Amino acid sequence: MEETSFVIPISLIFVLLHTLPILTLSPPTSPSKSPLPSPSTPSSSTLDPKQLRALQSLNIPTSKDPCTTPKTLQNVIHCDNSKPFHHLTSLHLINCSDDVSLSITALKSLSTLQDLQFINCPIAPVSFPSELASNLKSFTCFNSLRKLTGVFLSHLVNVTDLNVTGVPIKASGPVIILAHLKKVNKVTISNANLTGNLPGKSWNSNISHIDLSKNHLKGKIPNSITELENLYSLDLSSNQLTGELPTSIGDLIELRNLSVSSNSLSGSIPESIVSMPSLVYLDLSSNQFNGSIPKFLADMKSLKYLNLERNNFQGILPFNSSFIKRLEVFKIGENANLCYNHTTLSSKMKLGISPCDKNGLPISPPTKSPSSDDDYSGDDSDDDSSSEDSTSKKSGGHHGPNKVVLGVAIALSSIVFLIIFLILLSRRCA
Template structure:
């Protein structure tokens, strides 16, 4: 090869070399890896790339492969804690999705740390103790799901870090004092766990930042707290043994969206200021011993979707203003002491996804505005506005499909109109006509048999006479 060709090749190499470096520079927009393609996978040690950095190069932020490799390692003591919980660390627990979606890590260096941990379906040999959790003081979210192990004290460092705690069918019996130490929580969920405390305020009194609380099916006793964090948005204390009145202070929670106090032993009337909860979407007082009427202030809750007052002792008439609640989709008023005529027409009832009003023996509906095919569980009103006799089963059992709804409406309307004009004994002539037709058939058969017998006798007589 002559000097001219050599010079030409060297020149071409020097020209192209900087371009190659630029194209794969970590600061170039063209080198940014796509979200689903990690640089570690691209530059796999088993298949080194021609352009991958030399192993002898020091790690630095400008070396994405090396820095991200270190970045993904979990702190060793936390890895050991995970193994004691029977969570495998063979696969990087910080890599998403993690095993059983149980872990989530931050992006600290040189080691990452757990910020979220879910312990699910724990076996009997799982080791859980204060010592084990000392290394997990970076956790912000901790969940126990179906882990009925003995309770233990969380270390102070972990308590200070925790923001969300969930305990479902886990940790066996706990006390209000045990929960009260978790004072920095914004989210508390406890369900299907025996909680021994004289009143819920012992649990909630120190949680000044609480935004969401669920303590359900825990045998919780006492009365409802008089004071709450005013920024709370979710309260579920259902399935317990709470007693006493619903305090007026509860209606001061202007950000509350979800309130479920069902299946307790609450008594008295609902606060007249209930309508001050203007952001409420879900409201349930079902299965208590509440009485009185439905507060008119509820009308001021514009976005209420779900209202359940069933299985109480509410009385009076059902207010017509409920029809003005445009967002309402679920209305359950069954098993109370309401009386009079329900103020709803068929179009309002059909707009609801769920409407239940049965179990109110002194309640009835106006047949002229409510289709008789709707099974409401109450009787139609008589001319005095009192519950009359129930409709025949033939009308109650009519089925309504999306394809023939108009024809069924017409059919029910015609039958109802005919029933109003026909005496109760009207079906009797139909039965008499049926018996008359049967008599004709029997008479015809008898005449036919007589003719056959007469013919046989005549033939026998004729054969003897001819012989």
């Protein structure tokens, strides 16, 4: 029994010695250093892996799921609900860094986009893959992509909302672009160095918003624009347009905003404008419009903004004070041959034109005292202050001589006192 009991411990020791090297191959790990799965790794994203890599190439953070991350000052992302992975439907790149660049590979992966916006992203432009170009419904380029071409924009054949602002466009005219955009509903091509003439019949009949302002467009405004019965906003300001407003402009019965300012348009204001019941904003300033200002403008109940300044209008202003006060903005100045009836309108309204004489012609502002009713005097508070000034001048007229006499008396008294003082001083010294 003793030998048996002695052999067993030795055998156990032998086994333990042989198993120790095996145990040491897997050293124990500290709980504090054990690797934990990170929820922010790309593998946790619900977005299609190809599109995830495309976002990474655009320096868009993807540590969290882009489809669930709130919008930031740098980007806005929206995804669909497709499975097993979501796909991008909207991407807004805002205030891009200088090292962002577009690649054909990345853009091909983003072909599911329907809304793409570049805002303050002056990065080098690149041609869109055909699938992406045809899928886009909305495209915005604001101070971005450095430059564009009319051919590039014409490939966005299914776009309904096009906004290109502050980006030079190389094209022979807007027709190169709009002739291919048969579904466009809102178009803004502003401050884009666009040349040529306005399109004739290339407009989508359902278009509701046209803004071609701040370009170099020439020629006349075509009558075809007045056939766009759903148009509610038309801005052709700051171009080089000539001719007259179409006489059929009143056919745009849905129009709310009309601006053709800063062109070289001439002629009179078409009478058909009175047939535009929804017109709120009318800006014809800085042109060469002439003739008399039609009185029917005062019958337009929706009108709130009326700017007719810097033109060649003539005659008597036909509006009364109640109409002018109803407007939020009214500008009529710098029409040298235009005047107002001072028996109907007060000079306090600051119209910027002269009153009329008995023949209905402008007269120079009267050179009378500031208290005269015919003078341009601003508001009532100015009148009060001027009346106070005149009162003080009148009172000064009554008391002025007394002050002079008093001053002379004081001067003479001083001289007499000085003489007496010198006489007394000379006697003492003697």
